[in-house]
Amino acid sequence: MNVGTKTGRDFALIQEASGVHVGISATLPQAGRHAASLLQRQYDQWLSRDRFQAWGAFKREHFTIALGGGNTVKAQYRAWLEQHHSSIDWLRHVRFFFLEETTGEPGWESAEQSLLINFLVPLASKLRRQRGIRTLARTLNLAANADLDDIVDAMATTMVHPINLATARQALKNNRPRKALQLAREECRRYQQNIQEKLGATMAFHCIVSGIGKDGTIGALSPYTPELAVREPAALLLKKGAGAFRIALNRGVLVNAEQIYLIVSGSLKLKALGRFEMEETTDFEQTVMETPLRLLRETRDIAERVYILADEQALHFDETRFEYSERGQRIENKAETRAGDEENGVHILLMHGFMGLFSFANLLIRLPSSWTVSALHRGSRAKFMANDAIFPHYARFLRKAILSQWRQGRPVPIAGHSIAGVISDHLLLSLLKSYDSEIPPYRKLRAEDRQLVDALRTGGIIHLASWSPCDGPNTGENVKSLLSHLRRKADLDYSGFEHIYQRDEQGRLLPAQADALADSARNLQRLDRFLSQRMSRPLINGMTVGLRKLLEQRSVQQRLLNADLPYVMRLVGSRLLKTASLYGMAKEVNAALHDPVEYQRRHLKALDIILAYDIPFLSIVHQDDFLVSPGRHREEHEYLLAGRLRKEGVSSEDELTVPARLVILPREQDELSLDPLNPHLLVMSTNREGNNMARQITAAMTRFVNENLARAMRQKRIRALASVTRWQRKQAGQK
Structure with a gap:
């Protein structure tokens, strides 16, 4: 209007x-x-x-x-x-x-x-x-x-x-x-x-x-x-x-x-x-x-x-700070935080994807008011790090943030969107002596590592359209489908490869498209070579400055604020790119893609760590995601589910004590959209379907976390939380 x-x-x-x-x-x-x-x-x-x-x-x-x-x-x-x-x-x-x-x-x-x-x-x-x-x-x-x-x-x-x-x-x-x-x-x-x-x-x-x-x-x-x-x-x-x-x-x-x-x-x-x-x-x-x-x-x-x-x-939130020491140096990272109503209640930590911090604006607003919700900034240090160091650095910061809250007696679930799945992987891998080490029993972990596992067992891990290196070749298949549709009017299909994984003799997952995964490493060397040149940073920073100047114009700001978009995208649209660092994003993309074979191996090991330490896990993805494979998420869910069923000795997912859960969001329209980006964005989707997706996502997250906390309360691992008790009564009244 x-x-x-x-x-x-x-x-x-x-x-x-x-x-x-x-x-x-x-x-x-x-x-x-x-x-x-x-x-x-x-x-x-x-x-x-x-x-x-x-x-x-x-x-x-x-x-x-x-x-x-x-x-x-x-x-x-x-x-x-x-x-x-x-x-x-x-x-x-x-x-x-x-x-x-x-x-x-x-x-x-x-x-x-x-x-x-x-x-x-x-x-x-x-x-x-x-x-x-x-x-x-x-x-x-x-x-x-x-x-x-x-x-x-x-x-x-x-x-x-x-x-x-x-x-x-x-x-x-x-x-x-x-x-x-x-x-x-x-x-x-x-x-x-x-x-x-x-x-x-x-x-x-x-x-x-x-x-x-x-x-x-x-x-x-x-x-x-x-x-x-x-x-x-x-x-x-x-x-x-x-x-x-x-x-x-x-x-x-x-x-x-x-x-x-x-x-x-x-x-x-x-x-x-x-x-x-x-x-x-x-x-x-x-x-x-x-x-x-x-x-x-x-x-x-x-x-x-x-x-x-x-x-x-x-439309702004509080800015909070998480501080820790690393090799004798004081490190500080910021977060946009919406304070919760419950004193020392849930403090959920959100890790954003490639599209930046404001991909979580919807969750900052919509998650239960009793929870404190923090969307973590990445910080600027990673821009100057080697590729292999960037995601372990992010994981160390996440670890410190989790432990600082857990030691205060607060449940600390974590949720990562898109590339933040790689951070989650490295967080889990930090429990090992090296990426090649065997997964030690819980009792043999260091005291700090046991605290981290305890925190993750209580709150759980949530992946929102999380990315892994196998998604690179799969996206290539979707690009082919899109081009075929545009050139020859062929039917659109964003399902990519029929199978992302195969099984070895022990039943472990292996990439079914191993050659395509290796090829992607060679194809991505161009970006790595460009970023290694001295002129790359001033060139990309110049583009950032130009973009921000454009967004300083009142007419542009007003169009962003009042576009026919979902609620939260209008709230943050004018801030989204004004705060983005294109160079930092390019470095992060390069770090995530530079060694896909090794990073994929680490991703699969992270799944085994989730099983070994009984960590609740929820994965949410849209059925038409162009950038990550819903099929991969489904195959990984089947792997985790089978492992949990064996470990607990039950026959169905509903009987599990520790959930391994998958939610695949359907599209509302009969026909697949040309837009390849929106389904992946989920909680910051720029189309009108985004509001409904956000409600489904927050409902699934709320249920997942509250069930985990209710179980921890029964086992006397955390103090009773009034918000969880109210939620339980509500669920009982609906049955």
Whole structure:
């Protein structure tokens, strides 16, 4: 949906799968202007048509707005003044109410005072210049000699329906808390009755304009407010800290509004936005208690009346740091982290693929709110390392990050996308003395290695479309299929080779396309030779600088933010390439591909380590993945499953204590897409199917990790976690 503004520019509103409409802007002023243009459109429709069918004389004559406080709503006031001071008949038609007011709390800014100072006073000045003070005075039934202060007072009296807590505030000041409570209750009843007389029992405003808190607070409804359970439209009296009272409109009023405009800015709002959009596995009312914003998702009808207008700053996470020492040198790696609600609960570590850190933005948002989720940066040191050293370096950092959390008593599952599967392999191989060593029994491992195995046994390993060297030749087959389709209209087929593996006499996996794997090593020497030249780095870095300059252009940023893409891709699209190092990516690609025969051997040994140490394993891949072979994942799953069945002495996968699990995601369309990239991207897919894939992936990951943790809790290997207990109850209730 494209919505026009008075400036002649358009912005895109994308309706998500949940029904909510989302528009993302580069800055808060732009978000405010976009929200203002939506209100103008709603007002125009009300004025020309809707008001004639409205309930009651008041709603037929007046366009009603309930306002929250805060800086984001001030951006709306500025936009109203700049764009719509004359296109909306404010004096005649618009009437303001408020979501909340207090007797006095530290740091509180009254929404009524904000409206007066930031909108009504400057609006009066604009209207005076536009109409003349005498005409304005006559419109407001004032004497001809009225001054601007008189005009403002009359506008406030006419247009504003306040929550008046002055007497209760004075009683508190006089140290009469019981009297203050009585007066606050009377004002709460009066305010509710006033709204019901004008709007009916539903208390349904034409629109609500509000910001949100980073914890999902909306209006006065913060997490675990008991009154969140009250559904009947009403005004509430809430007791706050320092003996203060707050009158607020409740959940029933919020969900009954004809439109809800949420203007979102400031850091660390992405978690709340993500929880609003995503599907949860826990009880809906529990999620509302945890993130009150979710009450606007109770039904699709409600969600379709919600418009989120966010600036890019609202879409950033915390940056955390993991530190360790290596050969006497202090090493620091960063991570984008979304903090979890459960103290010392799950801390899942995400390793990104070739496409960079933001391939995990979806998981940062969508994984259970009780979990802490960290998407690990790679760091810059690997750019200067030899090919053989890069992935062992990444694995050492991952090992240190796992152990630092595990030693604090936190479960630490890990998940790797695409090339991060090679990091996972080297993490497991770090348990051996050398890549050729036999796998030692658990009891003979070093103490630190046993701790690592304990951590992996508890949380498990998750591979998302993970890559191995056998996928190189398989992708070559898919390229041939794509070219054949483009040249001769042959049927598309991304299945590659029929078999990726064969078995030796002991039943171990061997590459079925050994010659093609060896050939790929020779073909990839060109990249290695290029990167070894002195001019390669400045050349590639120059391309990076050019790309970032392109992305600094406002027009390009706006197109990225409002493209018709899944939710998270729009959130991170403008940051995705601005932070990428093309040289670092080229070095990493070269490191992963430079010795495919050896790296494939290491990959298969890593599978045997998973079996030897009873490490839960989940693999997820799309059936049409162009870059990695779903067939390979299936064959490896069959190998792991057979090994686990033998080891546990059971006959079916459902009977296994330690899971070896595979999820192959089907495509939604009947025909295979020409696009060779999207299925591989999974959690950052750039097509509309990406949202559904992300939900399937996070559901599978949540189930896998919680089952592992429940087993560890039963075995007394970790302390009880309330989030796991809640999840278990939810699963039991669904059976």
